[in-house]
Each structure stands twice: as C-alpha cells, then as structure tokens.
Amino acid sequence: MISRRNFLTTVAVGTVSAAALAACGAPASQTGSAANPVTITYTWWGNDDRAERTRKAIAVFEQKNPDVKVNGNFTDFAGYWQKRATEAAGGGLPDVMQWDLSYLRDYAQRNQLLDLGTVKINTDAFDKTLLPSGQIRGKTYGIPTSTNAFAVYYDPAKLKEIGVAEPAGMWTYAEYKDWLTKIGQAGGGKYFGGSDFTGIWWQFNIWLRQKGIDAFTGDGKLGFSKDDLRTWLNLNSDLRGTNAVVPADRSAQVKPKSPFGSNLTVSENTWDNFMAGYLKDSGAKELKLVPVPSDDPDNLGLFLKPSMLMVASAKTKNKDAAARFIDFMVNDPEVGEIFKTSRGVPASKTQRDGTTFEGTDKAVVDYETSIGKYLKDAPEPPIVGFGTLEAAFLRFNEDLNYGKLTVDGAVDQWFKEAEDVIKQNA
Amino acid sequence: MTQTLTRRSGTAAAPPAHAPRRRSADARAGYTFLLPWLLGFILLTVGPMLSSLYLSFTNYNLFDAPKWIGLDNYTSLFQDERFLQSVGVTLGYVVFGTPLKLAAALAVALLLNNATRGQGFYRSAFYAPSLIGASVSIAIVWKAMFGDQGPVDQGLSFFGINLGGWVGNPSMTMPMMILLTVWQFGAPMVIFLAGLKQIPQELYEAASVDGAGRLRKFVNITFPMLSPVVFFNLLLETIHAFQIFASAYIISNGEGGPAGSTLFYTLYLYLRGFSDFRMGYASAMAWLLVIVVGIITLIFFRTSKSWVHYSGDSK
Numbered sequence: 004m005i006s007r008r009n010f011l012t013t014v015a016v017g018t019v020s021a022a023a024l025a026a027c028g029a030p031a032s033q034t035g036s037a038a039n040p041v042t043i044t045y046t047w048w049g050n051d052d053r054a055e056r057t058r059k060a061i062a063v064f065e066q067k068n069p070d071v072k073v074n075g076n077f078t079d080f081a082g083y084w085q086k087r088a089t090e091a092a093g094g095g096l097p098d099v100m101q102w103d104l105s106y107l108r109d110y111a112q113r114n115q116l117l118d119l120g121t122v123k124i125n126t127d128a129f130d131k132t133l134l135p136s137g138q139i140r141g142k143t144y145g146i147p148t149s150t151n152a153f154a155v156y157y158d159p160a161k162l163k164e165i166g167v168a169e170p171a172g173m174w175t176y177a178e179y180k181d182w183l184t185k186i187g188q189a190g191g192g193k194y195f196g197g198s199d200f201t202g203i204w205w206q207f208n209i210w211l212r213q214k215g216i217d218a219f220t221g222d223g224k225l226g227f228s229k230d231d232l233r234t235w236l237n238l239n240s241d242l243r244g245t246n247a248v249v250p251a252d253r254s255a256q257v258k259p260k261s262p263f264g265s266n267l268t269v270s271e272n273t274w275d276n277f278m279a280g281y282l283k284d285s286g287a288k289e290l291k292l293v294p295v296p297s298d299d300p301d302n303l304g305l306f307l308k309p310s311m312l313m314v315a316s317a318k319t320k321n322k323d324a325a326a327r328f329i330d331f332m333v334n335d336p337e338v339g340e341i342f343k344t345s346r347g348v349p350a351s352k353t354q355r356d357g358t359t360f361e362g363t364d365k366a367v368v369d370y371e372t373s374i375g376k377y378l379k380d381a382p383e384p385p386i387v388g389f390g391t392l393e394a395a396f397l398r399f400n401e402d403l404n405y406g407k408l409t410v411d412g413a414v415d416q417w418f419k420e421a422e423d424v425i426k427q428n429a
Numbered sequence: 430m431t432q433t434l435t436r437r438s439g440t441a442a443a444p445p446a447h448a449p450r451r452r453s454a455d456a457r458a459g460y461t462f463l464l465p466w467l468l469g470f471i472l473l474t475v476g477p478m479l480s481s482l483y484l485s486f487t488n489y490n491l492f493d494a495p496k497w498i499g500l501d502n503y504t505s506l507f508q509d510e511r512f513l514q515s516v517g518v519t520l521g522y523v524v525f526g527t528p529l530k531l532a533a534a535l536a537v538a539l540l541l542n543n544a545t546r547g548q549g550f551y552r553s554a555f556y557a558p559s560l561i562g563a564s565v566s567i568a569i570v571w572k573a574m575f576g577d578q579g580p581v582d583q584g585l586s587f588f589g590i591n592l593g594g595w596v597g598n599p600s601m602t603m604p605m606m607i608l609l610t611v612w613q614f615g616a617p618m619v620i621f622l623a624g625l626k627q628i629p630q631e632l633y634e635a636a637s638v639d640g641a642g643r644l645r646k647f648v649n650i651t652f653p654m655l656s657p658v659v660f661f662n663l664l665l666e667t668i669h670a671f672q673i674f675a676s677a678y679i680i681s682n683g684e685g686g687p688a689g690s691t692l693f694y695t696l697y698l699y700l701r702g703f704s705d706f707r708m709g710y711a712s713a714m715a716w717l718l719v720i721v722v723g724i725i726t727l728i729f730f731r732t733s734k735s736w737v738h739y740s741g742d743s744k
C-alpha cells in the first residue's frame with residue numbers, strides 16, 4: 004500500500020528524474036508527474052460487472068498515483084485472444100493486461116511479455132507455491148491476482164424443489180453419477196443433472212492427477228495415453244442421452260451462457276470464482292460448492308490455480324508505471340474490497356486480509372479453506388497452443404453428445420489435433 | 430443495368446502508341462484524379478493480397494518470422510476433416526441458398542412490376558431487410574426467433590410440427606441460415622425490377638395478339654429479355670454466398686456449431702488464423718477460395734453464351 008509519504012517521494016523522484024532525463028536528452032523510460040502524467044493502457048476480459056469494478060479500481064489507482072493515467076478497455080474472453088494476437092503481430096500490445104494461464108507460454112516464449120523480475124513488484128505476501136505458475140524457465144512473466152479451485156456447484160433451491168438431497172462432497176464417481184441420475188429422474192425434463200463432465204478439460208486433468216498422471220510433460224508433450232482418454236470418456240457413456248446430462252441441442256442454444264447459468268441444470272463442475280457470474284446469470288439466491296468426486300479419498304487431485312494473472316507487454320515504454328499498476332492491482336486491500344471474489348480469492352495475503360467476505364463471497368473463501376489439506380502443487384503452465392486443444396476437447400464432446408462421433412472417434416480425432424498442435428509449435 | 434453488361438468491343442481499347450499530345454495530357458489528368466483510389470487499391474488490397482500469397486507457403490504464427498514450407502499448407506488442407514466439413518457446409522449453402530434467394534427476388538419483382546399503386550412503398554418495404562439483414566442485431570434476432578420456444582418453434586407447434594429449437598439442432602441450422610439469406614432478397618429484387626422496366630411493352634402486346642398466355646409470355650419474353658440481369662445477379666449472389674461470415678459467427682457464437690453445422694469456409698479460415706494462430710494455413714485457405722470462386726465465375730461466363738441474350742445480338 005502506498006502511504007502519503009511514499010506517494011510524495013514518488014512524485015518528487017519522478018519529477019526530478021524526469022527533469023534530469025530531459026536534461027540528458029535521451030530518456031530511457033518515460034516518467035510522469037502530476038502535472039504531466041504518463042498514460043498506460045490496460046485491457047481485460049469480462050462482463051459489465053467486472054468492467055464496473057475495474058473502473059473503480061483504476062480511479063483509486065489514479066488518485067493514489069497522480070503521475071499515471073490508466074486507459075482501460077475490455078472484451079469478452081474469446082474475442083480477447085483474437086485481439087491480442089493481432090496486436091502482438093503489429094507490435095502494439097497494451098502496457099498492462101489481464102492474462103490467462105492457458106496463453107502464458109504462447110506469449111512469454113515468443114518474447115511478447117515483460118520479465119517482471121526486472122521491475123519492482125512486491126510479492127512478499129504471496130504463497131510461495133503459487134508464484135511458479137506465473138513463471139516460465141525461471142523467469143516471472145505473470146503475477147497471480149487471485150486463486151481459484153475446481154469444484155462442483157449446485158443449486159440448493161432446485162434440489163429442494165425436486166426433492167433430491169444435497170451432496171456432502173467426498174464422494175466417488177459412482178456416487179456422483181448416482182446423484183446426477185436422481186436429479187435427471189426427479190427433474191422430469193425441466194432440470195437436468197449437469198453438463199457432460201467428461202467434456203470439461205480441467206475435470207479430466209484433475210482425474211488424471213487423481214491417478215498420478217501429469218497431463219503434459221515438462222518438454223511440452225502429452226503425459227497421458229489414448230487409453231486414458233478413452234477410459235475417461237467411457238466413464239459417462241451410460242449417462243449420455245439420459246436426463247442426467249443436459250442434451251447438446253439445449254445447451255447449444257443458450258450459448259454464450261452456460262446451461263447452469265440458464266437454469267437448465269442443477270449442477271456444474273468448474274472454477275469457484277464463477278460464483279458471481281452464475282448468481283447473476285441464473286438469478287439464484289444461493290449456490291453451494293463441494294469438492295469434485297474422487298475414487299481415492301486421500302487424493303482429490305485439486306490444486307489452487309491463478310484464476311488470472313497480471314502481465315506487461317515486453318515493449319512497454321512505461322515499465323515503472325506498469326509495474327506500479329500491477330503491484331496495486333494484486334496487493335492493495337482497496338482493490339480486494341472492490342472485486343471481492345469475482346476474480347477469485349485474492350492471492351496476496353495483504354489484499355485478502357484487507358477484504359471482508361460475506362454471503363456467497365464467503366462461501367468461495369470457505370470452500371478453498373475447507374479443501375486446504377488436499378491441495379497439491381499447481382501443474383506447470385499449459386503447453387503452447389493449449390487454447391486450441393481445450394476448445395477441441397469441448398467440441399469433440401459436443402459431437403459425442405450429438406451422436407456424431409463415437410468415443411473411439413473422439414479419442415482419435417483429439418489426439419490427431421493434439422499431435423498437430425505440438426508439431427506446429429515445436 | 431443492361432448497359433453495363435453489354436459487351437463492348439473496341440471502345441475500351443488502349444489509345445494508339447503515337448496518340449496526339451492532347452490525349453496523353455488527358456490521360457495524365459485522368460490518372461492524377463485516379464491516384465487516391467489507385468494508391469488505396471495498391472497499398473490496401475494488392476499489397477496485402479500478395480503478402481498473403483507469400484504467407485500461404487509458410488508456417489506463420491503471427492509472432493515468429495514466417496518459415497517457408499512450400500505447398501504443405503495446401504496439401505494438408507485435404508487431410509483436414511474440419512476443412513472438408515467447412516467446404517461441404519459452404520457448398521450446401523451456395524447451391525441451395527442462392528437459387529432460392531434469386532427466385533424469391535424475381536417473384537417479388539414480377540409482382541411489384543404489375544402493381545399500379547404504392548409501388549415505391551412496397552419496393553422500400555421489401556428492400557429494407559437487405560439493408561439491415563447483414564447486421565449483427567438481425568443475427569441475434571434470428572437466433573432468438575429460431576430458439577427453443579421461440580416464435581418459429583411455437584408457430585410450427587400450433588400446426589402440430591414439433592421440431593424444437595432450430596439453433597441447437599445440427600440438421601436444422603442450414604435451413605435457418607438459408608432462410609436468413611432468402612429473406613434478404615431486396616438487392617437483387619431492385620435490380621430485377623429495373624430490368625423488367627426495360628422490356629419493351631410492344632413485345633407483350635404483339636404476344637397478346639398472337640394469343641400467348643401469362644406463362645408463355647414469361648418463358649418467351651420476360652426471361653430471355655431479363656437474362657443479362659439474371660446472369661448479373663446470379664454471379665454476384667454466388668460470390669456473396671461464398672463469403673458468408675458475420676451471421677454464422679454470431680449465431681454459432683463464433684464456433685461454427687452445433688456439431689460443425691455452421692462451420693462456413695470463412696469462419697473456419699478466421700478460427701484457424703486468429704484462434705489457432707495459423708496464419709499460413711488461413712492464407713492458403715483464402716487463396717484456394719479466390720481460385721475456386723474465380724473458376725466458378727469463369728464457368729458462368731462460358732455457359733452464359735447459351736442462355737443469356739443481349740439486346741442487339743443477332744441470334
């Protein structure tokens with residue numbers, strides 16, 4: 004947190020150094036002053052809710068740092084990456100960006116992101132096991148804003164309506180499937196159990212971890228076999244086509260919303276920071292979280308993942324201002340108060356302790372605390388081209404649910420695509 | 430309209446090598462006025478096209494320098510099942526959508542041509558969908574109309590036809606996309622209408638005297654006299670149909686789903702380039718499309734001799 008004295012010092016140093024550099028005639032990095040602030044650009048993905056919160060945070064930052072102006076803009080997640088690709092090709096990435104783990108390698112290995120070890124960002128308040136997820140080959144490219152963990156969401160009100168008991172968690176896949184089947188039967192076509200869980204990449208990844216398999220090897224190859232994927236997809240073969248799984252045509256129509264947010268299903272498996280979004284989409288008063296199923300009660304395969312990272316462009320002309328903005332976004336308690344758990348649970352202890360969590364925000368924090376003893380190290384950042392593979396994973400599962408593909412066909416096609424992507428980026 | 434299509438021989442030929450001084454000064458002035466457009470054409474169209482031609486022979490991911498791989502992109506296209514699927518989807522759309530759209534346009538133009546009152550109003554009313562049809566908002570409206578419990582689903586259910594939502598049903602998305610394009614028949618209709626106005630009334634009068642009926646008049650007078658306009662519309666709409674993108678992108682949420690049923694050629698090209706970062710591959714797709722559309726246009730021109738009649742032709 005920046006105190007009044009710090010702030011005055013910064014301004015004074017900034018002004019003096021600006022004058023000094025101007026005297027030299029060749030400034031290495033631009034520095035602003037309150038009278039003549041530098042402008043940095045910041046971009047993020049998200050909905051209106053996040054836009055509103057981000058604008059509030061930017062206003063606080065500008066108030067605390069009068070020598071920096073932040074120009075913000077945002078898009079949805081899919082369009083976000085198409086835009087970044089075009090900007091990177093043209094050499095014009097924004098100074099600071101919200102980032103996703105899936106794309107960290109793509110951009111960091113291609114020298115598009117700033118090595119944050121070269122600037123001043125305070126990471127003392129971070130859990131030491133979390134920081135490596137923003138590092139590639141020992142260099143830090145991203146600072147996690149917050150963490151999220153995988154969970155099974157359910158809507159207690161809908162369960163009560165159809166007379167199915169709430170799950171207690173700590174369940175096996177068989178028990179989990181039984182529960183989905185019961186919802187399907189009691190829901191009578193109005194409510195379905197959930198979406199096909201075998202189509203969710205991270206759920207598969209967690210299942211692999213439960214069996215002690217890493218999804219990707221250190222040298223960027225696949226760590227699992229075709230047989231593993233086949234076993235996984237067959238795990239739900241008996242439920243596809245029943246009311247335990249939402250029909251593909253129903254979920255296709257509500258896109259870009261999820262079937263869970265559209266009140267078609269009673270449960271969904273995903274990251275716990277989706278809470279705010281699901282509440283808003285579905286209009287439900289309360290949603291609850293339990294751990295994912297596992298056949299090994301001691302190994303849930305769970306881990307804390309940075310829900311998003313803050314990165315800077317390698318070509319930014321305002322390294323100092325960019326670093327201060329990142330530091331502010333990840334550490335400042337006021338930012339925590341603004342975002343609550345909508346970005347995930349704040350990763351920095353300073354920010355977490357300075358934020359009051361109530362109601363559903365508290366449910367998310369409590370969930371992450373409750374699974375604390377099961378958490379293992381986060382996997383390394385996914386391989387280059389991971390975004391493509393994750394999309395294909397979902398697409399082949401959709402084809403499977405439409406009956407356009409068999410399990411064997413889906414396995415073969417996904418592996419073909421994966422080998423192609425790995426070869427392309429080797 | 431017929432004017433522009435009339436084959437002119439000689440009038441557009443280059444001036445002789447030793448043209449009078451005045452003419453070369455005219456040409457200079459002409460090119461000077463043309464310069465802004467010419468510059469734009471060279472810098473913004475020809476330049477990018479040439480660079481995309483180069484990129485189509487490379488492996489280019491937007492970040493690293495392009496790597497020359499020869500014809501690999503082109504050959505791997507034909508082993509790519511998604512590519513073949515996108516070709517199938519697009520051809521289906523062109524083959525069924527274009528004739529239906531033109532038929533609708535011609536039918537409405539014929540009706541309007543006979544209308545004595547309020548022609549201006551109807552013409553504008555039927556043209557309106559073409560103006561707004563390509564917009565993002567219409568694609569969104571379309572998605573809502575054809576969804577579960579949408580107006581179309583409910584309307585059909587009333588007649589006992591229970592198809593459910595079309596948007597989520599892979600075998601119904603194509604009819605839905607075709608309906609969307611047919612509904613935008615306004616532009617070809619206006620052109621048809623202009624063509625119809627140019628057919629001399631004497632021909633119909635003479636035919637009436639000879640006792641020809643309505644159908645006979647259409648087959649023997651209207652269609653032959655209108656054939657240059659039909660040809661023009663067919664060419665334009667076919668090329669246009671190959672390029673469908675925005676509506677498919679919006680209705681399928683940018684994925685080409687459900688089950689790849691709206692994976693149009695240009696949508697797959699876009700996904701390859703901007704989601705998978707395979708610009709070389711996407712460039713190869715773009716050039717293949719240019720070549721195929723070029724060949725189809727050529728075939729149209731070749732076959733047109735047998736069915737398109739220009740006024741003044743001796744046959």
